[in-house]
Amino acid sequence: MSPTVSGDGSWVMAVLLLLPLVGAGVVMALRKNDRLAKQAALVFSIGELAMAACAWGKFEASGARLQQSFSFDWIPSFGVHISFGVDGIALVMIATIAVLTPIVIGAGWADKLPEGRTAGGFFALILLEQALTIGVFAATDVFLFYVLFEIMLIPMYFLIGSYGGARRQYAAVKFFLYSFLGGLIMLASVIACYVMAGDELGKGTFDWQTLVGVVSDAPLSTQIWLFLGFFAAFAFKAPLVPFHTWLPDATAEAPIVVGVLLVGVLDKVGTFGFLRYLLPMFPDASKELAPYVLVLAVAGIIYGAMLASGQTDMKRFVAYVSIAHFGFIALGIFAFSSQAMAGSVTYMLNHSIATGMLILVIGMVISRGGSTRIADYGGMSKLTPVLAGMLLIAGLSTLSLPGTNSFISEFLVLIGSFPNQPVFTIIATTGMVLAAIYVLWLYQRIMTGPLRGNALVTQEPPIDAPVDATSGGPGAVKVKLEPEVSAHKAIFDLNGREKLVLAPLLLLIIGLGVYPKPVLDVVTPTVDATMCEAALVDPVPAERQLQCQ
């Protein structure tokens, strides 16, 4: 525990963490000049993407458990370190953030902000959030993880509370309260782990790898308490039913691009926590409590899907879709097979891409029609065929059509969960049908049929509409209400910026659906390591048996 910096000498991680922080500062300083601030934010986010690509390139999938690490003392008397490093799972999540941030900045480029708010402030907060979430995924000191887990709420609190919709204050407070409460309970477990390490080793530590060795041998009853402490934080974060009610409010009130970060990145910290903290540190408790978690997971799949079909508001719709998807991710993690677990990790990435695109496209619909109510739209594909196509593609990825990225992950989760948990898997598989229902029904209501809805057509009948006096009755009324093309509002298809924002997501959806190998290659060794740490054995043995140290 020397006060000097230790690690494997890689500077990439430090740059990854500092670059968006510096970016946030610069953008904040430039906030008086709207245009310059936006450009600076975009440049920093693209630079960060390049750095993430660099980290990806340097990562050796079959190498050490934690790579590109560095560490130095923070609070020596309590053995707290500032230490960062990545494994395959963390790397995938960091790459997700790095990909989404420039897209989000591009998407929010022309957003109307509430009075008195600047684009500079908005984008600075986004970059700050990026730095903090990367830190959460890269932290290898449990106390540092806890601190960042709580701090990352603050920029998000302001992003929702200052830039959101009409009920943004309520939503922001609710979001903060839930997450903070969960974190609080986790803190108790974190401290207890520290105490246990002290008992065992003579000196307390928060180092994750050391703690894994110490805590995983604890008796089951102790493990269960500690497990529950962490679980509370993660179950609120990646909302599992019934801890989910903050998410629809937060998504509905947050600006569109913040919604992308919220469900695309922030919520993944919860499922990431399942994998990084719960399974390796509390293997016995994980096995003992898995059936209960699985009940929540599968309930979430069905419940989220049914609620999504019942929503009348597009943004709340996305929130419930995500709840269903988090159910799939939790199912894959607690079904205890390498296929399911790898499925869950790729699901975390693919959900960000698919749902990210879904939210952005819905945002583009909303920015044209000015309403979030589904009933205010209808037959929109006549006016905006490209936008309609994009909504359909995002939707198809959301319902995990083969050929899209999400299929790989959902398929892996289900096929991997089936050998250990056939009953849960069968129930979860019916979620496929529900997904088709909620996605296609949304598409139908917004895009197909005759042009209709307050958001798209003007109420007045067209000027030269023939009024047929001879035919009374319901038929005539119907004819009058069905608007002529000339009566629709001025609504245009996607502009160049919007196409540019969606193009990378579209490429990822198809590319990772047909050729997922680059991601799976990075993820699989870490999944195997996690299986080993949790003392799990694949139900379907591979030809080459996995050798745990």
Next chain:
Amino acid sequence: MSGKMSLATGGLDTVVQQASGAASAAWLLLLLPAFGAAVLLLGGRRTDKWGHLLGSATVIAAFVYGLVLFFGSTSLAADDRLQNLSLFEWINVGALQIDFGLRLDPLSLTFVLLITGVGSLIHIYSIGYMHDDAGRRRFFGYLNLFIAAMLLLVLGNSFVTLYFGWEGVGLASYLLIGWYQGKDFAATAAKKAFIMNRVGDVGLALAIFLMFKTMGSTQFDVVFDKIGDQSTATVVAIGLLLLLGACGKSGQFPLQAWLPDAMAGPTPVSALIHAATMVTAGVYLIARSSPIYSLPQAADARFAVMIIGALTLIIGCVIGCAYDDFKKVLAYSTVSQIGYMILAVGLGPAGYALGIMHLLTHGFFKAGLFLGAGSVMHGMNDEGDIRRMGGLARKMPVTFITWTLGYLALIGFPFLSGYFSKDAIIAAAFGETGWRGWVFGGVALLGAGITAFYMTRLLILVFLGKPRYENLKSEDGRDYHPHESPASMTIPMIVLAVGSIGAGAFLALGDRLAGWLEPTVGATLETHGPLSHGLIAVLTVALSFLGALIAYLIFGRREQPVTRPVRVSFPVRAARADLYGNHLNEALFGRPGIWLTRALVFVDNRGVDGLVNGLAAGLGGSSGRLRRTQTGFVRSYALSMLGGSILVIAAFLMVRFA
């Protein structure tokens, strides 16, 4: 029994070879139409001018290449015809290793020719049919997408690649059924098709999961190799789950209701996707899985397949008698004919080749019948109601003749296509042992009679008798001026009519098709029931003639009303209501689902949220108060966090040391 089976699977012991020569570029088959789809769908308006030509050219090229592969394969010894072409590692996690690759064998090559052959004709037909549609280029993009997905379905070398194509054709079908997006009924029909297909897909998916659990693989060769060692329960479960998948895609009972609604799409789509190719994918699935269904342990699963096939073929026939919509009658006819195919493949080794043969001949004559229907509707202002037609034979002679040939083939007129393929199935069904032979054979025989009845009714109402449209106007207010269609439409109809005449004889005589398919589905078992094949053939023809005669007596001798009679007997009412299939779905799943969803939305807003909010309020003060003290929010919570932590730690220590 076991002797029969070893004979049946005898051909499957051959080793799968690595593809070489011309076959090593078989990925071109997929790439050609996929490239066409990508260019047409991403290229936008710029490709409007030549899009339909590119779309057609890619499919024709694929057909030519398919022919090269086919003749290359026929020149090989029978044992060398099973070839595998690995393309790349697709999904590889631990024991699950899914290879993205193609399996080239007699079964898949047969389908390649059917798909690209009929596909080419229908692309050409669509050039004329969709001429006035502003979105014609996009239409060809979707058609190309369909061809690519369908080829992947039949060429994939594992159940997962099959599943990829399986859902891919579902997407293409969804896009094309909903082609007339401005119409609500088209959008609803498209959604219904996709969702009901997904119900079937759940079955296929679960079958794949079960294969992985029990055999550790989803590749065809591994699964077919290991399936014999599995327990009866596993084999039957896999067989039934695959059957559920087949029911969804092929419109079999209880998932048949989407197919008639799918007629909302343009007619070429109905001909290609919803008659000749995609809806027969269920038959392909069962024939492809013949090593599973041929096992003695799978007897129960096969029995279920036969029941579904027989039930569906009768349901389709009965409803087909009641409809007045040209395409919907044909759709129910398709449902019924696929019932025959499913019944055939359910017979096991006695029927795989027969099912495929009927699938091929049906592909010709049903595609021809649909194109004829499209030609009629094209000349009749898109009118689909056969009661508003009549006497069109003189106005559309080519359409009439080609359609009539398809009609004769379908009802099994001696020595035309259907005669060979359908009679063989009926005879094989009689060959089942004991009461099963009598029941399944009898149902199939009865179905042939009813088929002749409803098809003759269609022929009479559309083409014969006096015109009934002369004093009517179409929905858009125009008069009807029926006329023959352009050559781009009639030529494909003529080609298909030739197939309707000769395909059956070509495939059946000398057991040509059965011998060709033997390396894939095993040798076709000769069965001999209580009735001789000759007698069955005579009975079938006699019953078909009787059906046609009754139809003539009812519809041919007096003028038919333009609007359909309302006061009709219960059987007709039931048939008009799809034998209440939709009502049942609605009552069992639709309404309860909607109510449950509404209830959950209510509960989620009031109950769950209220409960958790209340809890939160109790712990940390009401959200109202929080809002007032918002400036110090973070700080005050840091304080309460500290307090809370101390409490929880204290509780933890008490538990630990108590």
